Amino acid sequence: MSNAITRDEVAKVARLARLILSDAELDLFTEQLGQVLEHAADMNSLDLADVVATAHPFGLTNVVREDVVIASLDRDAVLAMAPDARDHRFAVPRILGEAP
Amino acid sequence: MKSALQIAADVRSGASSANDELERTFSVIAERNEELNVFLHVDFEGARRVARDVDERVARGEDVGPLAGVPIAIKDNMCQVGIPTTCSSKILEGWRPPYDATVIQRIVAAGAVPVGKTNLDEFAMGSSTENSAFGPTRNPLDPSRVPGGSSGGSAAAVAADMTSISLGSDTGGSIRQPAALCGLVGVKPTYGLVSRYGLVAFASSLDQIGPFARTVTDSALLLEVLAGHDPKDSTSLPEPSPSLLAHLNDGVAGQKIGLVRELVEGADDSVVTAVRSAADALREAGAEIVELSLPELALTLSAYYLIAPAEASSNLARFDGVRYGLRVNAVDVTTMMEATRTAGFGAEVKRRIMLGTYALSAGYYDAYYGQALKVRTLTINAFARAYEQVNLLLGATTPGVAFKFGAKTEDPMAMYLNDVFTIPTNLAGDPALSVPFGTGEEGLPIGVQLLGPGRSEAQLFAAARVLEIADGRS
Numbered sequence: 001m002s003n004a005i006t007r008d009e010v011a012k013v014a015r016l017a018r019l020i021l022s023d024a025e026l027d028l029f030t031e032q033l034g035q036v037l038e039h040a041a042d043m044n045s046l047d048l049a050d051v052v053a054t055a056h057p058f059g060l061t062n063v064v065r066e067d068v069v070i071a072s073l074d075r076d077a078v079l080a081m082a083p084d085a086r087d088h089r090f091a092v093p094r095i096l097g098e099a100p
Numbered sequence: 101m102k103s104a105l106q107i108a109a110d111v112r113s114g115a116s117s118a119n120d121e122l123e124r125t126f127s128v129i130a131e132r133n134e135e136l137n138v139f140l141h142v143d144f145e146g147a148r149r150v151a152r153d154v155d156e157r158v159a160r161g162e163d164v165g166p167l168a169g170v171p172i173a174i175k176d177n178m179c180q181v182g183i184p185t186t187c188s189s190k191i192l193e194g195w196r197p198p199y200d201a202t203v204i205q206r207i208v209a210a211g212a213v214p215v216g217k218t219n220l221d222e223f224a225m226g227s228s229t230e231n232s233a234f235g236p237t238r239n240p241l242d243p244s245r246v247p248g249g250s251s252g253g254s255a256a257a258v259a260a261d262m263t264s265i266s267l268g269s270d271t272g273g274s275i276r277q278p279a280a281l282c283g284l285v286g287v288k289p290t291y292g293l294v295s296r297y298g299l300v301a302f303a304s305s306l307d308q309i310g311p312f313a314r315t316v317t318d319s320a321l322l323l324e325v326l327a328g329h330d331p332k333d334s335t336s337l338p339e340p341s342p343s344l345l346a347h348l349n350d351g352v353a354g355q356k357i358g359l360v361r362e363l364v365e366g367a368d369d370s371v372v373t374a375v376r377s378a379a380d381a382l383r384e385a386g387a388e389i390v391e392l393s394l395p396e397l398a399l400t401l402s403a404y405y406l407i408a409p410a411e412a413s414s415n416l417a418r419f420d421g422v423r424y425g426l427r428v429n430a431v432d433v434t435t436m437m438e439a440t441r442t443a444g445f446g447a448e449v450k451r452r453i454m455l456g457t458y459a460l461s462a463g464y465y466d467a468y469y470g471q472a473l474k475v476r477t478l479t480i481n482a483f484a485r486a487y488e489q490v491n492l493l494l495g496a497t498t499p500g501v502a503f504k505f506g507a508k509t510e511d512p513m514a515m516y517l518n519d520v521f522t523i524p525t526n527l528a529g530d531p532a533l534s535v536p537f538g539t540g541e542e543g544l545p546i547g548v549q550l551l552g553p554g555r556s557e558a559q560l561f562a563a564a565r566v567l568e569i570a571d572g573r574s
Binding site for chain 2: 018019020033037040042052053054056062073074077080081095
């Protein structure tokens with residue numbers, strides 16, 4: 001049984017990722033994520049202090065286009081795929097809590 | 101099964117028609133799709149319309165393009181207007197994109213006929229297509245085995261002779277691994293060669309669309325159509341599309357090819373034998389084979405399984421029940437998002453979102469994600485060092501032949517290890533392909549992998565062609 005990540009940490013990460021895990025899933029993920037993180041520990045055997053990090057395979061430069069008006073996606077076509085739309089907008093359940 | 105090259109020639113000359121070719125495809129789908137679960141959606145009406153248009157243009161004497169009337173299968177993580185696009189996830193069930201991926205526009209402009217959407221591991225996360233919310237795809241060569249993944253449906257479509265070519269996407273081997281397991285040619289192009297516009301993002305710095313085909317020639321034919329700059333993808337390479345078909349028979353005489361120890365080590369004996377025989381075949385064709393070691397590659401699996409989940413956790417944050425796909429209603433928006441994501445995502449997707457969220461979270465960022473990005477630099481440097489000495493590299497695509505259903509589903513790490521030979525090039529952004537060479541256990545196909553520096557696709561195809569001929573495949 002690995003302890004690279006604790007059950008409490010898994011529960012915290014699930015909240016951050018907006019996922020609800022059952023007790024059984026928490027146990028399973030604690031073990032499985034622990035195994036992956038343990039495997040990843042082989043990277044810590046290296047001295048990487050002087051190595052520059054690469055987030056992308058090629059150096060990215062900003063891409064700009066001519067400042068001309070071009071058609072975007074049709075609003076109604078986009079809203080037609082939404083679970084709920086009203087008055088040309090995406091509709092969602094209540095965002096703010098009740099007043100105290 | 102006719103090659104795509106032959107179908108296009110026949111349709112252009114009038115020896116066949118796009119409609120006849122399409123109906124042949126539909127009849128094979130009708131025969132085998134129920135058993136194999138290759139297509140999640142077949143667009144009978146739309147495909148017939150496109151085929152009719154191709155035939156009318158041929159009749160008018162127009163030049164329809166290099167893929168005239170060729171039926172093609174599309175991995176279901178690429179958007180096509182009005183066609184269900186699910187990524188094999190319940191969270192996108194019923195979604196019909198309001199726009200086309202650039203690759204769809206390019207193949208249709210070249211005369212191809214998209215016939216439908218193929219099964220994959222949910223959001224392209226997996227190596228067996230067992231992670232699909234709509235059931236696994238079976239390997240047409242042995243239905244008790246997996247076709248590989250994540251592009252298992254697109255590989256199976258070609259292996260079952262439903263279509264001659266198909267589109268896949270490769271983030272850590274998702275084209276090359278299923279190609280190897282199904283006896284096909286599969287190509288992961290140079291990062292940026294093919295537009296990602298309209299490909300549902302998994303790990304944006306690694307994802308790349310590429311072709312499946314039975315032959316090296318068909319792979320080159322399709323990649324020529326796919327490649328090229330796209331203003332809609334800011335990571336698209338600015339250079340024009342490379343000429344590939346013209347160099348297919350360039351051979352390997354005078355080329356130096358490195359046999360990489362880390363890309364063979366740990367593979368089954370039959371795979372090691374196949375790679376060694378491939379090296380012999382290349383040597384006989386005039387290449388010089390050099391054995392070399394790139395120790396950094398041993399660390400790439402660890403780096404990949406932090407970088408890809410980190411990017412995925414960010415990319416998949418968009419699936420929140422607001423703009424498209426599933427919504428599980430609740431009293432407030434946060435509870436709605438949690439309920440939607442919990443109901444919509446499968447176990448492997450949740451696992452990777454969790455892993456990525458953890459690797460990016462405060463206190464662990466430097467230890468995991470930051471460290472992985474540094475290993476990525478080492479990987480790029482290791483390949484660059486190798487390409488100072490040699491033109492191309494050679495190794496295995498997978499550690500073994502197609503495995504049985506359930507063999508690796510209980511142990512994510514065992515499944516991840518199946519990608520150990522394909523991951524390094526994704527981290528480097530370089531191209532690689534898998535070409536069938538020899539057979540292993542129970543006559544199942546083995547794929548050998550050829551790797552090259554950025555934009556070396558023409559040389560890779562020429563070397564693959566040498567192996568295809570040596571293996572008696574054409």
